[in-house]
Amino acid sequence: MRVRPYHSARSTAAHVYHEDDDCPAGKTLAWFDKVDGSDGCEPCTMCVRTAAECPDHPAAAAVS
Numbered sequence: 348m349r350v351r352p353y354h355s356a357r358s359t360a361a362h363v364y365h366e367d368d369d370c371p372a373g374k375t376l377a378w379f380d381k382v383d384g385s386d387g388c389e390p391c392t393m394c395v396r397t398a399a400e401c402p403d404h405p406a407a408a409a410v411s
């Protein structure tokens with residue numbers, strides 16, 4: 348399911364944010380390790396992949 352952007356609070360974690368709570372990478376984050384917002388992080392490639400499944404919002408249209 349698509350959610351508001353969140354990322355890891357750890358400075359040692361990858362600087363990516365997630366937008367899907369089903370993301371395998373996002374699921375590895377503990378509840379206390381999640382911070383709202385994208386905070387200058389890169390979009391998670393696994394989240395991008397799940398978001399691209401939406402027929403109304405194909406990945407090609409999201410690329411500027």
Ligand SMILES: [Zn+2]
Pocket residue numbers: 364365366367370371372373391392393394
């Ligand atoms: Zn992700």
